[in-house]
Structures are given as structure tokens and as C-alpha cells.
Amino acid sequence: QDAIDRKEKRSETFKTAVxxxxxxxxxxxxxxxxxxxxxxxxxxxxxxxxxxxFNAITRRRHxxxxxxxxxxxxxxDYRAELQYDGNRPNRVCxxxxxxxxxxxxxxxxxxxxxxxxxKGAAEVSSRSLLCSSxxxxxxxxxxxxxxxxxxxxxxxxxxxxxxxxxDVRAHTSIPLLGxxxxxxxxxxxxxxFQLAQSGQVFTFVxxxxxxxxxxxxxxxxxxxxxxxxxxxxxxx
Numbered sequence: 001q002d003a004i005d006r007k008e009k010r011s012e013t014f015k016t017a018v019x020x021x022x023x024x025x026x027x028x029x030x031x032x033x034x035x036x037x038x039x040x041x042x043x044x045x046x047x048x049x050x051x052x053x054f055n056a057i058t059r060r061r062h063x064x065x066x067x068x069x070x071x072x073x074x075x076x077d078y079r080a081e082l083q084y085d086g087n088r089p090n091r092v093c094x095x096x097x098x099x100x101x102x103x104x105x106x107x108x109x110x111x112x113x114x115x116x117x118x119k120g121a122a123e124v125s126s127r128s129l130l131c132s133s134x135x136x137x138x139x140x141x142x143x144x145x146x147x148x149x150x151x152x153x154x155x156x157x158x159x160x161x162x163x164x165x166x167d168v169r170a171h172t173s174i175p176l177l178g179x180x181x182x183x184x185x186x187x188x189x190x191x192x193f194q195l196a197q198s199g200q201v202f203t204f205v206x207x208x209x210x211x212x213x214x215x216x217x218x219x220x221x222x223x224x225x226x227x228x229x230x231x232x233x234x235x236x
Contacts, residue, residue, distance in 0.1 A: 036064075039166055044166040045167055079091065127153045176219055179195040192205055
């Protein structure tokens with residue numbers, strides 16, 4: 001029953017939000033009865049269960065045949081009969097194995113405390129003030145890291161940075177309070193803006209000028225500590 005309760009709670013966050021598109025998710029009672037829509041490999045950089053990063057040699061990507069999550073070999077080392085596949089045994093993740101079979105496993109990660117960065121990108125993006133793909137440049141401004149950036153509604157003073165829009169853990173975060181937002185004119189080719197505080201400078205590249213302006217407004221409000229929606233309407 002505990003496994004069922006946990007699964008029902010998790011099913012509420014099975015939908016994804018990537019560039020305004022949602023992936024249809026199976027309801028809890030449909031697990032094993034209907035084929036899931038798989039999460040695309042290029043939307044995640046880490047296992048959606050244990051949060052360990054994928055690599056080409058020791059940690060390959062697999063799909064759970066019940067829920068469609070992208071998981072590592074260790075987290076998908078389970079077999080369960082799936083009704084939609086003629087009750088044949090299929091590779092499933094630990095969560096679906098517990099739900100479908102009623103069996104328990106020796107290792108249970110549910111008891112671990114969820115850290116500040118361990119908020120799934122899709123879940124946070126669906127309840128965000130602003131989220132999109134951006135590029136964070138390195139100190140010399142010639143290269144950088146492209147990722148998925150989110151300011152959550154329930155944590156509106158922090159910028160979370162994910163490597164991909166379906167990752168289940170952010171790799172870093174930036175507390176925005178007190179930062180100054182700077183415009184960096186670059187013409188039509190690059191849309192840059194900066195965050196600066198006490199000698200620390202972050203330079204970001206947006207895909208469009210409109211997106212850049214939206215991020216500058218959102219970050220400026222967070223830097224000023226403005227979190228009240230009513231204040232946002234008055235500001236607009």
C-alpha cells in the first residue's frame with residue numbers, strides 16, 4: 001500500500017513541459033496496461049530515478065517499459081509482466097516493479113532527504129515564473145554551457161540550472177537577491193545580458209531579444225526581492 005501511495009503521488013508529476021509541449025502521461029492505473037510514451041533520450045543527462053549522470057561506458061540509457069522514464073541499467077534491473085505486451089516480462093524501473101508486482105526491494109532511496117537541487121526540471125518548469133534554454137558563457141566569453149534555466153514559483157529568488165529540460169536534478173543554482181542586471185548590446189546575432197554582484201559576473205545568451213528582455217525583467221524582480229503577484233501586476 002505504501003508503494004501504491006508513493007506511485008500515485010509521483011504520477012501527478014509524470015507530465016513534462018518542454019518548449020510549451022506536454023508529453024501525455026499514463027495514469028497510475030494504466031501502468032502495465034497501456035504502452036507509455038517514452039521520454040526522449042536527448043531530454044535528460046542523468047538517470048530519472050537515482051540522478052546519476054549518464055556516460056557512454058559505465059552508465060547507459062534505458063527506458064522503463066511501464067512508465068517510459070529514461071533510467072540507468074542499475075535502476076532498470078527489474079522484470080515485470082506487462083499486460084499491453086501479452087503479459088511478457090519486460091525491463092522496468094524499481095518504482096514500477098514495486099507497483100506492478102507488490103514485491104519489496106532491499107534498497108529503497110525514498111527515505112533519502114531531497115536536497116535543494118533535487119527538484120525535477122519538468123516538475124519545476126510546469127510551476128515556474130520563467131523557464132527556457134539559455135547559454136551561460138565562461139569567463140572569457142568565448143564558450144560556455146547551454147542548459148535549461150528555471151525560476152520556480154515556490155522559490156522565486158533562485159535561478160536553477162539544469163543540463164537538460166527533463167533532468168531530475170539541477171547541477172547548480174544562483175541566489176538572485178542583490179544582483180544587478182546589465183544589458184549587453186550585441187546587435188541581432190547575440191542577445192546577451194549579465195548578472196553582477198561584488199565582482200562576480202555571469203553572462204547569459206538568449207535565443208531572441210524578446211526572451212532576453214523577459215529574463216532581464218524576471219531576474220531584476222528577483223534581485224529586488226519582489227515575489228508578490230500583486231506587485232508584479234502593478235509593476236507591469
